[in-house]
Protein backbone atom coordinates (compact mmCIF):
# COMPACT_ATOMS: atom_id res chain seq x y z
CA UNK A 341 0.00 0.00 0.00
CA UNK A 342 1.27 3.48 -0.82
CA UNK A 343 2.45 5.70 2.00
CA UNK A 344 0.30 8.83 2.43
CA UNK A 345 3.10 10.58 4.31
CA UNK A 346 6.05 9.63 2.13
CA UNK A 347 7.26 13.21 2.34
CA UNK A 348 6.12 14.91 5.52
CA UNK A 349 6.91 18.55 6.16
CA UNK A 350 5.92 19.73 9.63
CA UNK A 351 5.78 23.27 10.89
CA UNK A 352 8.72 24.27 8.71
CA UNK A 353 10.32 27.62 9.42
CA UNK A 354 13.08 29.48 7.60
CA UNK A 355 14.45 32.72 8.96
CA UNK A 356 16.98 34.79 7.04
CA UNK A 357 18.79 37.77 8.53
CA UNK A 358 17.76 41.08 6.98
CA UNK A 359 20.39 43.76 6.19
CA UNK A 360 19.83 45.28 9.66
CA UNK A 361 20.61 42.08 11.52
CA UNK A 362 17.02 41.15 12.42
CA UNK A 363 15.75 37.65 11.58
CA UNK A 364 12.86 37.56 9.12
CA UNK A 365 10.79 34.39 8.98
CA UNK A 366 10.35 34.02 5.24
CA UNK A 367 8.56 30.68 5.69
CA UNK A 368 6.67 30.03 8.92
CA UNK A 369 4.53 27.00 9.77
CA UNK A 370 4.66 25.28 6.38
CA UNK A 371 2.88 21.90 6.73
CA UNK A 372 2.49 19.42 3.89
CA UNK A 373 2.13 15.68 3.46
CA UNK A 374 2.90 14.18 0.07
CA UNK A 375 1.79 10.71 -0.98
CA UNK A 376 4.24 8.18 -2.39
CA UNK A 377 4.37 8.56 -6.17
CA UNK A 378 2.41 11.80 -6.09
CA UNK A 379 3.22 14.76 -8.34
CA UNK A 380 2.72 17.97 -6.42
CA UNK A 381 3.31 21.48 -7.70
CA UNK A 382 3.94 24.51 -5.54
CA UNK A 383 2.74 27.81 -6.86
CA UNK A 384 2.88 31.27 -5.31
CA UNK A 385 3.98 34.82 -5.93
CA UNK A 386 7.59 35.59 -6.72
CA UNK A 387 9.64 35.78 -3.52
CA UNK A 388 7.11 34.01 -1.29
CA UNK A 389 9.58 31.25 -0.43
CA UNK A 390 8.96 28.38 -2.87
CA UNK A 391 12.65 27.76 -3.63
CA UNK A 392 13.44 28.15 0.05
CA UNK A 393 11.09 25.25 0.86
CA UNK A 394 12.47 23.14 -2.00
CA UNK A 395 16.11 23.69 -1.05
CA UNK A 396 15.30 22.79 2.56
CA UNK A 397 13.75 19.50 1.35
CA UNK A 398 16.88 18.94 -0.76
CA UNK A 399 18.95 19.45 2.39
CA UNK A 400 20.86 22.30 0.74
CA UNK A 401 19.42 25.01 2.99
CA UNK A 402 19.43 24.60 6.79
CA UNK A 403 16.02 24.46 8.47
CA UNK A 404 15.38 27.09 11.17
CA UNK A 405 12.63 25.07 12.85
CA UNK A 406 10.25 22.20 12.16
CA UNK A 407 11.14 19.00 10.36
CA UNK A 408 11.15 17.10 7.07
CA UNK A 409 10.71 13.33 6.96
CA UNK A 410 11.26 11.26 3.81
CA UNK A 411 10.01 7.67 3.85
CA UNK A 412 10.05 7.62 7.65
CA UNK A 413 13.49 9.19 8.16
CA UNK A 414 14.16 12.75 9.19
CA UNK A 415 16.50 14.46 6.74
CA UNK A 416 19.68 16.10 7.99
CA UNK A 417 21.37 17.32 4.81
CA UNK A 418 21.66 16.52 1.13
CA UNK A 419 21.48 12.86 0.07
CA UNK A 420 20.93 10.99 -3.20
CA UNK A 421 17.41 10.00 -2.15
CA UNK A 422 16.47 13.59 -3.15
CA UNK A 423 17.55 14.81 -6.59
CA UNK A 424 17.13 18.37 -7.76
CA UNK A 425 16.73 19.84 -11.24
CA UNK A 426 17.29 23.60 -11.26
CA UNK A 427 16.43 26.14 -13.94
CA UNK A 428 20.00 26.01 -15.31
CA UNK A 429 21.39 22.49 -15.79
CA UNK A 430 25.01 23.61 -15.05
CA UNK A 431 26.71 20.81 -16.99
CA UNK A 432 30.47 20.39 -16.92
CA UNK A 433 31.53 21.61 -20.37
CA UNK A 434 34.47 19.22 -20.71
CA UNK A 435 32.26 16.15 -20.23
CA UNK A 436 29.80 14.60 -22.67
CA UNK A 437 26.14 14.03 -21.77
CA UNK A 438 26.98 10.53 -20.51
CA UNK A 439 30.04 11.85 -18.65
CA UNK A 440 27.89 14.41 -16.84
CA UNK A 441 25.33 11.80 -15.82
CA UNK A 442 28.06 9.29 -14.90
CA UNK A 443 29.54 11.66 -12.27
CA UNK A 444 26.60 11.23 -9.90
CA UNK A 445 26.15 7.55 -10.76
CA UNK A 446 29.73 6.83 -9.66
CA UNK A 447 29.08 8.57 -6.34
CA UNK A 448 25.81 6.82 -5.63
CA UNK A 449 26.67 3.33 -6.90
CA UNK A 450 30.36 2.95 -6.00
CA UNK A 451 30.10 -0.84 -5.91
CA UNK A 452 28.33 -1.32 -9.24
CA UNK A 453 30.40 -2.76 -12.08
CA UNK A 454 31.55 -0.52 -14.93
CA UNK A 455 28.95 -2.07 -17.21
CA UNK A 456 26.15 -1.61 -14.66
CA UNK A 457 27.03 2.07 -14.32
CA UNK A 458 27.06 2.47 -18.10
CA UNK A 459 23.64 0.81 -18.28
CA UNK A 460 22.19 3.17 -15.66
CA UNK A 461 23.51 6.19 -17.58
CA UNK A 462 22.24 4.84 -20.91
CA UNK A 463 18.79 4.12 -19.40
CA UNK A 464 18.50 7.63 -17.94
CA UNK A 465 19.59 9.37 -21.14
CA UNK A 466 17.31 7.21 -23.29
CA UNK A 467 14.40 7.95 -20.94
CA UNK A 468 14.76 11.67 -21.70
CA UNK A 469 15.13 11.05 -25.44
CA UNK A 470 18.90 11.48 -25.69
CA UNK A 471 19.76 7.89 -26.53
CA UNK A 472 21.52 8.98 -29.72
CA UNK A 473 23.21 12.07 -28.25
CA UNK A 474 25.00 10.49 -25.30
CA UNK A 475 28.46 11.45 -26.54
CA UNK A 476 27.63 15.07 -27.33
CA UNK A 477 29.27 17.87 -25.36
CA UNK A 478 27.15 20.66 -23.82
CA UNK A 479 28.39 23.11 -26.49
CA UNK A 480 26.90 20.80 -29.14
CA UNK A 481 23.48 20.74 -27.46
CA UNK A 482 20.53 23.16 -27.39
CA UNK A 483 19.24 24.56 -24.08
CA UNK A 484 16.42 22.00 -24.13
CA UNK A 485 18.85 19.12 -24.72
CA UNK A 486 21.06 20.35 -21.89
CA UNK A 487 18.08 20.43 -19.56
CA UNK A 488 17.23 16.87 -20.64
CA UNK A 489 20.73 15.90 -19.46
CA UNK A 490 19.97 17.67 -16.18
CA UNK A 491 16.80 15.59 -15.80
CA UNK A 492 18.67 12.39 -16.74
CA UNK A 493 21.34 13.21 -14.15
CA UNK A 494 18.63 13.49 -11.49
CA UNK A 495 16.67 10.35 -12.36
CA UNK A 496 19.81 8.20 -12.82
CA UNK A 497 20.26 8.36 -9.05
CA UNK A 498 16.86 6.65 -8.61
CA UNK A 499 15.75 9.21 -6.03
CA UNK A 500 12.82 8.78 -3.68
CA UNK A 501 11.95 12.44 -4.25
CA UNK A 502 12.51 14.43 -7.42
CA UNK A 503 12.64 18.18 -6.82
CA UNK A 504 12.10 20.43 -9.83
CA UNK A 505 12.80 24.13 -9.31
CA UNK A 506 11.32 25.90 -12.33
CA UNK A 507 13.17 23.48 -14.64
CA UNK A 508 11.55 24.88 -17.78
CA UNK A 509 11.85 28.53 -16.85
CA UNK A 510 14.51 29.36 -19.44
CA UNK A 511 13.03 27.40 -22.32
CA UNK A 512 10.78 28.52 -25.15
CA UNK A 513 7.17 27.40 -24.90
CA UNK A 514 7.45 24.50 -27.38
CA UNK A 515 10.54 23.04 -25.72
CA UNK A 516 8.86 23.59 -22.39
CA UNK A 517 5.88 21.47 -23.43
CA UNK A 518 8.19 18.79 -24.84
CA UNK A 519 10.08 18.56 -21.56
CA UNK A 520 6.90 18.49 -19.51
CA UNK A 521 5.97 15.37 -21.48
CA UNK A 522 9.49 13.94 -21.07
CA UNK A 523 9.13 14.23 -17.30
CA UNK A 524 5.61 12.78 -17.28
CA UNK A 525 6.90 9.88 -19.43
CA UNK A 526 9.75 9.18 -17.00
CA UNK A 527 7.41 9.34 -14.02
CA UNK A 528 4.87 6.99 -15.60
CA UNK A 529 7.64 4.36 -15.67
CA UNK A 530 9.57 5.13 -12.49
CA UNK A 531 6.80 6.51 -10.21
CA UNK A 532 9.03 8.96 -8.37
CA UNK A 533 7.38 11.28 -5.85
CA UNK A 534 7.86 14.71 -7.38
CA UNK A 535 7.62 18.33 -6.32
CA UNK A 536 7.61 21.02 -9.00
CA UNK A 537 8.03 24.73 -8.32
CA UNK A 538 6.44 26.73 -11.09
CA UNK A 539 4.92 30.09 -11.95
CA UNK A 540 2.95 28.59 -14.80
CA UNK A 541 -0.64 27.83 -13.86
CA UNK A 542 -1.31 25.69 -16.96
CA UNK A 543 1.85 23.69 -16.38
CA UNK A 544 0.85 23.05 -12.76
CA UNK A 545 -2.62 21.81 -13.73
CA UNK A 546 -1.35 19.70 -16.64
CA UNK A 547 1.35 17.93 -14.65
CA UNK A 548 0.09 17.63 -11.08
CA UNK A 549 -1.95 15.31 -8.96
CA UNK A 550 -2.24 18.14 -6.45
CA UNK A 551 -1.29 21.79 -6.30
CA UNK A 552 -0.06 23.54 -3.18
CA UNK A 553 -0.75 27.27 -3.19
CA UNK A 554 1.61 29.23 -0.99
CA UNK A 555 0.63 32.45 0.73
CA UNK A 556 2.79 35.53 0.35
CA UNK A 557 5.77 35.98 2.63
CA UNK A 558 7.04 36.85 5.08
CA UNK A 559 5.61 34.02 7.11
CA UNK A 560 4.58 32.09 4.00
CA UNK A 561 2.81 28.78 4.45
CA UNK A 562 0.40 26.50 2.64
CA UNK A 563 -2.62 28.61 1.79
CA UNK A 564 -4.69 26.03 -0.03
CA UNK A 565 -4.40 22.61 -1.65
CA UNK A 566 -6.20 21.49 -4.78
CA UNK A 567 -6.55 17.94 -6.18
CA UNK A 568 -6.36 17.69 -9.96
CA UNK A 569 -8.78 15.03 -11.03
CA UNK A 570 -7.61 13.99 -14.51
CA UNK A 571 -6.65 10.40 -15.32
CA UNK A 572 -3.13 9.48 -16.44
CA UNK A 573 -1.63 9.25 -18.98
CA UNK A 574 -2.80 12.77 -19.75
CA UNK A 575 -3.52 14.08 -23.20
CA UNK A 576 -2.72 17.77 -23.32
CA UNK A 577 -5.08 18.58 -26.19
CA UNK A 578 -8.03 16.94 -24.41
CA UNK A 579 -7.27 18.54 -21.04
CA UNK A 580 -6.89 22.02 -22.47
CA UNK A 581 -10.47 22.02 -23.78
CA UNK A 582 -12.00 20.44 -20.70
CA UNK A 583 -14.16 22.68 -18.49
CA UNK A 584 -12.51 21.16 -15.43
CA UNK A 585 -9.13 22.44 -16.63
CA UNK A 586 -10.49 25.99 -16.79
CA UNK A 587 -12.11 25.66 -13.38
CA UNK A 588 -8.79 24.57 -11.80
CA UNK A 589 -6.94 27.35 -13.56
CA UNK A 590 -9.51 29.91 -12.44
CA UNK A 591 -9.20 28.78 -8.83
CA UNK A 592 -5.42 29.15 -8.93
CA UNK A 593 -5.61 32.58 -10.51
CA UNK A 594 -8.17 33.68 -7.94
CA UNK A 595 -5.94 32.52 -5.10
CA UNK A 596 -2.95 34.39 -6.52
CA UNK A 597 -5.08 37.47 -7.08
CA UNK A 598 -6.30 37.38 -3.49
CA UNK A 599 -2.70 37.08 -2.24
CA UNK A 600 -1.77 40.11 -4.27
CA UNK A 601 -4.65 42.13 -2.83
CA UNK A 602 -3.75 41.02 0.69
CA UNK A 603 -0.16 42.15 0.05
CA UNK A 604 -1.32 45.57 -1.16
CA UNK A 605 -3.54 46.10 1.87
CA UNK A 606 -0.83 45.09 4.39
CA UNK A 607 0.62 47.95 6.43
CA UNK A 608 3.95 49.16 5.03
CA UNK A 609 7.09 47.49 6.40
CA UNK A 610 9.07 49.56 8.91
CA UNK A 611 11.44 51.98 7.23
CA UNK A 612 15.17 51.26 7.08
CA UNK A 613 17.21 52.99 9.83
CA UNK A 614 18.71 55.32 7.22
CA UNK A 615 15.22 56.66 6.58
CA UNK A 616 15.55 55.87 2.87
CA UNK A 617 12.15 55.26 1.37
CA UNK A 618 11.90 52.06 -0.62
CA UNK A 619 10.63 52.89 -4.07
CA UNK A 620 8.25 50.26 -5.32
CA UNK A 621 6.30 50.45 -8.52
CA UNK A 622 2.81 49.01 -8.04
CA UNK A 623 2.79 45.38 -9.25
CA UNK A 624 0.63 44.70 -12.27
CA UNK A 625 -2.48 42.74 -11.60
CA UNK A 626 -1.42 39.07 -11.41
CA UNK A 627 -4.38 37.79 -13.36
CA UNK A 628 -3.57 40.18 -16.18
CA UNK A 629 0.08 39.05 -16.23
CA UNK A 630 -0.93 35.38 -16.34
CA UNK A 631 -3.46 36.06 -19.08
CA UNK A 632 -0.80 37.89 -21.09
CA UNK A 633 1.71 35.07 -20.68
CA UNK A 634 -0.83 32.39 -21.60
CA UNK A 635 -1.90 34.43 -24.62
CA UNK A 636 1.75 34.61 -25.68
CA UNK A 637 1.83 30.81 -25.89
CA UNK A 638 -0.71 30.66 -28.68
Ligand SMILES: Nc1ncnc2c1ncn2[C@@H]1O[C@H](COP(=O)(O)OP(=O)(O)OP(=O)(O)O)[C@@H](O)[C@H]1O
Pocket residue numbers: 356357366384385386387388389390391392393557
Ligand atom coordinates in the same frame (compact mmCIF):
# COMPACT_ATOMS: atom_id res chain seq x y z
N1 LIG B 1 20.19 33.55 1.47
C1 LIG B 1 19.23 34.43 1.71
N2 LIG B 1 19.40 35.43 2.60
C2 LIG B 1 18.44 36.33 2.86
N3 LIG B 1 17.23 36.31 2.24
C3 LIG B 1 17.01 35.35 1.34
C4 LIG B 1 18.00 34.37 1.01
N4 LIG B 1 17.48 33.54 0.08
C5 LIG B 1 16.23 33.97 -0.18
N5 LIG B 1 15.95 35.05 0.57
C6 LIG B 1 14.69 35.80 0.58
O1 LIG B 1 13.66 34.88 0.92
C7 LIG B 1 12.48 35.17 0.20
C8 LIG B 1 12.01 33.92 -0.52
O2 LIG B 1 12.93 33.62 -1.57
P1 LIG B 1 12.69 32.39 -2.54
O3 LIG B 1 13.78 32.42 -3.56
O4 LIG B 1 12.52 31.16 -1.75
O5 LIG B 1 11.30 32.80 -3.19
P2 LIG B 1 10.56 32.15 -4.46
O6 LIG B 1 9.12 32.08 -4.11
O7 LIG B 1 11.22 30.89 -4.87
O8 LIG B 1 10.81 33.29 -5.54
P3 LIG B 1 10.79 33.20 -7.14
O9 LIG B 1 9.44 32.69 -7.50
O10 LIG B 1 10.99 34.61 -7.57
O11 LIG B 1 11.90 32.28 -7.55
C9 LIG B 1 12.80 36.33 -0.71
O12 LIG B 1 12.33 37.51 -0.10
C10 LIG B 1 14.30 36.34 -0.79
O13 LIG B 1 14.79 37.63 -0.98
